[in-house]
Amino acid sequence: MAEEIEQRYDPAVIEPKWQQRWAADPGLYAAEPADCGKPKYYVLEMLPYPSGALHMGHVRNYSIGDALARQMWMRGYNVLHPMGWDAFGLPAENAALKNNTPPREWTLANIAAMKRQFLRLGMGFDWATEITTCMPEYYRWNQWFFLKMYEKGLAYRKKSKVNWCPECATVLANEQVVDGCCWRHEETIVEQRDLVQWFLRITAYAEELLDDLEKLDGWPEKVRTMQRNWIGRSEGTEVDFFLSETVDQGPGTEGLGTRDEGTETRIRVFTTRVDTIFGATSVQLAPQHALVAQLTADNPALKAQVDELIEQQKKAREAGDLGAIEKHGVPTGRVAINPYNGQPVPIWVANYILADYGTGAIMSVPAHDERDFEFATKYGLEIRQVIAPVAEGAASEGQAADRAEEAVLPFVSEDGVLINSGEFDGLKCTDAQILLQSVASSKGFGEAKVTFRLKDWGVSRQRYWGTPIPMIHCEKDGIVPVPEEQLPVLLPDVVEITQQGGSPLGRVAEFVNVTCPKCGGPAKRETDTMDTFVDSSWYFYRYPDAKNATAPFDSKIVKYWFPIDQYIGGVEHAILHLIYSRFWTKVMRDLGLITNDEPVARLFTQGMVIKDGAKMSKSKGNVVSPDEMVARYGADSARMYSLFASPPDRDLDWQEDGVAGVSRFLARVWRLVTRYSAVARAGREDSQSQVSESRPGAPRDQVSGLSLKLLRKMHQTIAKITQDFEGRWHFNTCVSAIMELVNEIQGGDAQLAAGAVEAHVIKELLRTVVLLLAPFAPYLAAELWEELGEEGALLRADWPVSDPELAKEDELEIPVQVSGKLVTVVKVAADADGAAMEAAARANEKVQGRIAGKTVVKAIVVPGKLVNLVVK
Ligand SMILES: [Zn+2]
Numbered sequence: 001m002a003e004e005i006e007q008r009y010d011p012a013v014i015e016p017k018w019q020q021r022w023a024a025d026p027g028l029y030a031a032e033p034a035d036c037g038k039p040k041y042y043v044l045e046m047l048p049y050p051s052g053a054l055h056m057g058h059v060r061n062y063s064i065g066d067a068l069a070r071q072m073w074m075r076g077y078n079v080l081h082p083m084g085w086d087a088f089g090l091p092a093e094n095a096a097l098k099n100n101t102p103p104r105e106w107t108l109a110n111i112a113a114m115k116r117q118f119l120r121l122g123m124g125f126d127w128a129t130e131i132t133t134c135m136p137e138y139y140r141w142n143q144w145f146f147l148k149m150y151e152k153g154l155a156y157r158k159k160s161k162v163n164w165c166p167e168c169a170t171v172l173a174n175e176q177v178v179d180g181c182c183w184r185h186e187e188t189i190v191e192q193r194d195l196v197q198w199f200l201r202i203t204a205y206a207e208e209l210l211d212d213l214e215k216l217d218g219w220p221e222k223v224r225t226m227q228r229n230w231i232g233r234s235e236g237t238e239v240d241f242f243l244s245e246t247v248d249q250g251p252g253t254e255g256l257g258t259r260d261e262g263t264e265t266r267i268r269v270f271t272t273r274v275d276t277i278f279g280a281t282s283v284q285l286a287p288q289h290a291l292v293a294q295l296t297a298d299n300p301a302l303k304a305q306v307d308e309l310i311e312q313q314k315k316a317r318e319a320g321d322l323g324a325i326e327k328h329g330v331p332t333g334r335v336a337i338n339p340y341n342g343q344p345v346p347i348w349v350a351n352y353i354l355a356d357y358g359t360g361a362i363m364s365v366p367a368h369d370e371r372d373f374e375f376a377t378k379y380g381l382e383i384r385q386v387i388a389p390v391a392e393g394a395a396s397e398g399q400a401a402d403r404a405e406e407a408v409l410p411f412v413s414e415d416g417v418l419i420n421s422g423e424f425d426g427l428k429c430t431d432a433q434i435l436l437q438s439v440a441s442s443k444g445f446g447e448a449k450v451t452f453r454l455k456d457w458g459v460s461r462q463r464y465w466g467t468p469i470p471m472i473h474c475e476k477d478g479i480v481p482v483p484e485e486q487l488p489v490l491l492p493d494v495v496e497i498t499q500q501g502g503s504p505l506g507r508v509a510e511f512v513n514v515t516c517p518k519c520g521g522p523a524k525r526e527t528d529t530m531d532t533f534v535d536s537s538w539y540f541y542r543y544p545d546a547k548n549a550t551a552p553f554d555s556k557i558v559k560y561w562f563p564i565d566q567y568i569g570g571v572e573h574a575i576l577h578l579i580y581s582r583f584w585t586k587v588m589r590d591l592g593l594i595t596n597d598e599p600v601a602r603l604f605t606q607g608m609v610i611k612d613g614a615k616m617s618k619s620k621g622n623v624v625s626p627d628e629m630v631a632r633y634g635a636d637s638a639r640m641y642s643l644f645a646s647p648p649d650r651d652l653d654w655q656e657d658g659v660a661g662v663s664r665f666l667a668r669v670w671r672l673v674t675r676y677s678a679v680a681r682a683g684r685e686d687s688q689s690q691v692s693e694s695r696p697g698a699p700r701d702q703v704s705g706l707s708l709k710l711l712r713k714m715h716q717t718i719a720k721i722t723q724d725f726e727g728r729w730h731f732n733t734c735v736s737a738i739m740e741l742v743n744e745i746q747g748g749d750a751q752l753a754a755g756a757v758e759a760h761v762i763k764e765l766l767r768t769v770v771l772l773l774a775p776f777a778p779y780l781a782a783e784l785w786e787e788l789g790e791e792g793a794l795l796r797a798d799w800p801v802s803d804p805e806l807a808k809e810d811e812l813e814i815p816v817q818v819s820g821k822l823v824t825v826v827k828v829a830a831d832a833d834g835a836a837m838e839a840a841a842r843a844n845e846k847v848q849g850r851i852a853g854k855t856v857v858k859a860i861v862v863p864g865k866l867v868n869l870v871v872k
């Protein structure tokens with residue numbers, strides 16, 4: 001009785017025991033130096049924000065990465081598997097407001113709590129390389145990089161319209177505005193404000209960021225597509241329309257002023273279809289366009305109308321979809337001259353033209369653009385067709401022009417020829433684009449132009465808990481960078497945090513008032529802090545050399561580890577973090593610090609963890625706490641369930657029954673191994689050189705029938721799991737495969753107990769089960785490894801190798817069709833040839849019934865796969 005009670009799988013005993021042992025062995029998860037002779041493998045999961053507690057999404061993310069890291073260790077790689085904390089950010093300030101706890105204290109307490117959770121979960125991180133981004137030893141390098149970028153003209157300050165979240169009380173980058181709302185406050189509409197801000201010139205790398213996406217074939221296609229769209233390259237032409245003195249004779253021409261000297265005389269438009277320029281019947285300006293102010297200066301009525309357009313834009317932005325704005329425009333009464341034909345076109349101001357796209361002005365060609373057509377129809381503007389579709393079978397350009405067909409307008413295809421376009425008539429659209437471009441540049445009124453949707457990265461934040469921007473404002477010298485030797489600019493500890501009246505740092509006199517490094521006079525520090533996405537743009541370069549006090553990292557060490565072999569995280573970072581860190585890598589390369597062009601070779605984006613059909617969240621009350629799961633079922637069960645319940649790239653619907661099921665399975669493994677561990681230990685001495693070594697060509701005749709069957713299953717399981725780690729990562733089916741193997745061994749329990757399976761085979765089976773389990777349930781695997789009498793860390797044991805000979809089935813099940821219809825399945829020897837397969841099929845009773853009285857006109861045999869008897 002007493003013995004039976006003892007014999008129980010108890011993760012509450014096993015797991016803390018191993019947690020302690022692992023903690024006492026800091027070398028266990030440490031990476032080795034570059035000269036260790038092993039191939040390197042850098043596996044990384046995105047670092048968490050220290051909110052105070054891990055959630056199930058974290059458990060899943062880190063279970064995937066940890067399984068991979070452990071398997072690579074067992075395969076003999078030098079593995080780097082670090083962890084850190086993305087520790088700056090607004091929640092710390094909000095918590096400070098709410099609980100009156102300083103942000104630093106709150107953050108560090110959260111980190112300690114989450115680290116305890118990580119350790120309890122048994123994650124194999126090298127804590128010696130831990131980084132915390134809110135510590136001066138880390139953020140001083142943010143400042144150092146900022147100074148380097150400033151030197152290179154990649155960091156600059158300008159006044160511009162910026163996104164402002166009233167909830168965050170700070171500016172947001174374009175990437176942080178999601179459907180018109182704040183990325184942190186999904187319900188809060190982002191406002192536009194005019195502010196002087198620091199920007200990083202990410203657009204200088206737009207072309208390369210786009211082109212290099214082609215190299216990233218280890219990235220999910222959806223992420224590459226999202227980045228491609230975000231960068232938004234379009235090729236076209238910029239053309240100057242000349243502002244005419246002439247007054248438009250169209251509607252709405254009253255009340256015009258005359259032009260002063262020194263004002264704008266040209267309107268530069270950007271178009272991707274310069275071939276349609278003879279069809280331009282108006283020029284449209286964004287309400288914020290510089291010329292609009294000039295045109296409305298003496299025209300209060302027009303100014304009022306323009307203000308209304310601005311208001312409409314603001315409302316549409318607030319509604320979340322500027323693209324769907326109801327189009328309104330007002331005529332200015334002025335005209336511009338089309339430089340190609342000298343024809344005047346009216347100038348309008350329209351609410352759907354964006355100041356920050358292209359030049360903030362377009363030519364409107366209603367006959368060949370959907371949007372322009374809609375606008376022209378609404379306001380009765382001229383619609384002039386200048387492109388005609390080409391009739392089928394036209395052989396030459398001349399012929400094409402002759403055979404141009406009537407088109408339904410708007411005709412937007414580029415598959416056509418020019419008409420009503422003077423000397424350019426008859427040209428194909430694509431040819432005309434090239435020719436018209438060269439005309440513009442030779443005559444000096446335009447040029448070929450590539451534009452990008454990507455804008456420079458606004459990094460100023462009017463908040464406290466971030467990296468101080470290392471700049472000084474001197475009345476005499478203007479902007480003066482903090483000298484490198486004065487870094488870090490420390491974030492002061494004592495700050496009164498409120499969300500009003502600009503950056504909290506502005507109220508700390510001892511921080512703000514400094515001596516100008518240039519003239520020695522009194523000056524003021526910059527009080528904006530950096531966007532926290534700066535911290536995560538390069539953190540993974542710091543891990544391999546985390547303690548470096550004289551540089552962000554040693555280039556030699558980084559050269560060995562980069563690029564990251566496998567990066568794992570949520571797809572929500574596809575635009576934000578993953579584009580910023582690619583930019584940062586290219587900047588560091590151009591600073592001569594690194595040689596790689598891209599930070600990450602392979603990227604994996606895991607699905608979300610949901611419950612009751614929704615993402616887990618406090619407001620929905622469907623949060624499952626990892627601590628609770630660990631307390632109830634153990635860390636191994638929680639981790640293994642998060643891998644077992646669905647393929648890692650899909651969403652996982654959390655079911656507690658499932659965790660309980662995994663826990664019961666682990667208990668069965670524990671019972672199986674402990675029951676036969678004594679036999680297996682005997683098998684150790686029994687033979688070192690027989691089947692147990694599972695080398696190809698091991699003597700099959702030295703073991704019993706059941707042994708062979710179990711070994712076959714074992715080698716098949718090894719092959720399947722190994723392949724999955726290398727390829728599709730369907731860890732859910734890996735776990736099922738281990739379950740099947742265990743079931744099959746248990747199915748032979750009576751024979752095992754009766755000694756029908758050789759001790760060395762039992763040893764081999766149990767050893768393999770434990771090795772295969774190691775990446776998924778590391779605690780139990782370590783315990784059972786010891787139970788089997790194995791010495792040394794399981795993490796350093798060799799990953800098992802499948803023997804294809806032993807994995808091969810003796811018999812195969814072959815589907816038999818009669819005239820293409822499945823009739824039955826027959827068993828044949830695995831190496832049966834076509835004739836033997838056909839004979840087996842014909843010998844089958846069901847098949848005989850189907851072919852009786854008919855003639856088999858043809859037998860199609862696919863060896864090892866299928867027999868199809870075609871009858872008449
Ligand atoms: Zn916000």
Ligand SMILES: [Zn+2]
Nearest residue numbers: 474477516519
């Ligand atoms: Zn000065």
